[in-house]
Amino acid sequence: MAWIKLFNREVKLRPFVLSPTLRKIRGKWRDGKYTGRIVITGSVEITNGPKHAGPYRNHFVDSALGAIMYILLTSVTAASGGGYFNTIAPLNPHTMYIGSDTSTKTTASMTALVNPIGTAPGTAPNSWNNAMQLLSNGSAVTYTATWNAGTVSGTIGEIALYGSAATAYYVGTLSSSTTPDWNNNSVMLSRLSVADGDFSSFTINSAYPLVIVWTVQFVFA
Amino acid sequence: MAWIKLFNREVKLRPFVLSPTLRKIRGKWRDGKYTGRIVITGSVEITNGPKHAGPYRNHFVNNALQALGYILMTNMSNPSGYSYNISPLYPSTMYLGTNTTIATFPSIVGLVSPIGASPGTRPNSWSSSYGSITNGYQVAYTATWNAGTVSGTIGEIALYGNFTASYHTGGISGAWGTHTGMLSRLSVADGDFSSFTINSAYPLVIVWTVQFVFA
Numbered sequence: 001m002a003w004i005k006l007f008n009r010e011v012k013l014r015p016f017v018l019s020p021t022l023r024k025i026r027g028k029w030r031d032g033k034y035t036g037r038i039v040i041t042g043s044v045e046i047t048n049g050p051k052h053a054g055p056y057r058n059h060f061v062d063s064a065l066g067a068i069m070y071i072l073l074t075s076v077t078a079a080s081g082g083g084y085f086n087t088i089a090p091l092n093p094h095t096m097y098i099g100s101d102t103s104t105k106t107t108a109s110m111t112a113l114v115n116p117i118g119t120a121p122g123t124a125p126n127s128w129n130n131a132m133q134l135l136s137n138g139s140a141v142t143y144t145a146t147w148n149a150g151t152v153s154g155t156i157g158e159i160a161l162y163g164s165a166a167t168a169y170y171v172g173t174l175s176s177s178t179t180p181d182w183n184n185n186s187v188m189l190s191r192l193s194v195a196d197g198d199f200s201s202f203t204i205n206s207a208y209p210l211v212i213v214w215t216v217q218f219v220f221a
Numbered sequence: 222m223a224w225i226k227l228f229n230r231e232v233k234l235r236p237f238v239l240s241p242t243l244r245k246i247r248g249k250w251r252d253g254k255y256t257g258r259i260v261i262t263g264s265v266e267i268t269n270g271p272k273h274a275g276p277y278r279n280h281f282v283n284n285a286l287q288a289l290g291y292i293l294m295t296n297m298s299n300p301s302g303y304s305y306n307i308s309p310l311y312p313s314t315m316y317l318g319t320n321t322t323i324a325t326f327p328s329i330v331g332l333v334s335p336i337g338a339s340p341g342t343r344p345n346s347w348s349s350s351y352g353s354i355t356n357g358y359q360v361a362y363t364a365t366w367n368a369g370t371v372s373g374t375i376g377e378i379a380l381y382g383n384f385t386a387s388y389h390t391g392g393i394s395g396a397w398g399t400h401t402g403m404l405s406r407l408s409v410a411d412g413d414f415s416s417f418t419i420n421s422a423y424p425l426v427i428v429w430t431v432q433f434v435f436a
Contacts, residue, residue, distance in 0.1 A: 037260055037261065037262050037281075038260070038261040038281050038285065038286065038289070039258055039259070039260050039261075040258065040259040040260075040261070040289075041258050041259075060258075060259050060435065064259060065259065065357050065358055065433055065434075065435070066358075068259070068261075068358075068433050069351060069358050069360065069433075071292060071310050071311060072310065072311065072312065072351075072360040072431055072433075073311075073349060073351055073360055074311065091292050091293065092292060092293065092294075093293065108435065130293075130294060132290060132293075132294055137327075138286055139286060139287075139289075139290045141290065141293040141294055216293055218286055218289050218290070218293075219286075220281065220286070220327065
């Protein structure tokens with residue numbers, strides 16, 4: 001939620017969402033059926049025993065943009081005899097971490113959780129899987145992280161989706177005969193936080209597993 | 222431009238663009254500074270001797286979404302020994318076409334009437350560059366056809382790149398493949414630009430810029 005000043009009082013506003021009617025009108029004014037944009041959004045759902053919350057909208061950070069840049073700039077060719085390539089899928093989300101901070105808002109340049117639960121970058125989930133589903137105008141990939149009962153404790157104030165990102169760009173084609181001048185890191189791609197007003201903090205009930213489902217949608221819009 | 226019926230007459234409308242003031246008001250109503258969205262857009266500029274036109278907004282097609290899906294689904298670990306191109310979504314060339322009647326739809330996979338043998342005549346040179354912009358980054362691809370190498374009337378232009386025909390969940394090492402296909406299209410039929418005849422005395426230079434920003 002955003003805060004604005006109205007008649008000298010601070011007022012909390014709901015996110016700006018167009019009604020179906022306004023959406024139709026906007027559609028008429030736009031450039032034909034495909035406006036030439038791909039919009040990537042993310043949302044998070046949390047289940048911990050009887051508690052189920054969400055979906056909440058996430059906040060992508062710079063690393064996600066950097067990974068897209070790498071994809072758009074660099075062609076990686078694995079010729080036979082290769083072996084230079086370790087993790088060569090920029091942007092591929094592969095884990096989540098949880099943290100306790102409730103006061104630090106997400107910034108574009110943020111690279112990690114403020115107060116991770118467990119040793120930094122945090123306690124990795126016990127299991128992980130992903131699945132894809134088709135939407136009417138695009139697709140969605142759902143990542144499910146599960147921490148078994150009793151493996152994490154404390155109060156959750158922030159959650160991060162981690163994935164691959166390049167630390168350097170290479171314009172053109174890389175192959176096994178090219179000395180790689182690039183690297184892939186595991187970095188925070190997106191964050192959900194109490195400080196941003198995304199969700200309310202809650203204490204983990206250690207008697208139950210903690211299951212977090214992070215959905216990334218990419219659609220024509 | 223879009224056509225709508227207004228009082229039983231067809232009216233051509235400009236694209237829906239918020240004024241700076243309305244944009245500010247919308248920003249206030251949105252969720253803080255980062256709304257959790259990344260928006261990818263593309264635009265095209267054309268130079269052919271004295272003619273310079275654009276930028277015109279492009280239309281991404283399903284292959285681009287599919288490539289993005291592959292990246293989000295598959296972690297390609299150490300595929301040593303396999304000679305495949307392993308960069309989904311990586312744009313690698315452009316082609317030109319003459320069609321002026323068929324609008325872009327999501328499942329379109331190539332130009333309708335390419336100039337030259339299908340998928341088209343490749344540019345003589347290709348380069349890419351990148352830079353930061355407000356709220357994000359952009360990558361610009363420049364394709365140059367030397368003077369006299371292509372001729373005809375341009376009605377459609379395509380950005381080609383890598384996409385995948387199938388998804389693989391999780392780590393993968395070798396058992397996959399990628400294809401080259403049309404990622405995005407600019408067309409007269411969509412109202413994106415006006416068709417023009419190539420002046421063969423000059424090189425034809427097309428700059429396709431892909432921007433990705435927080436918005």
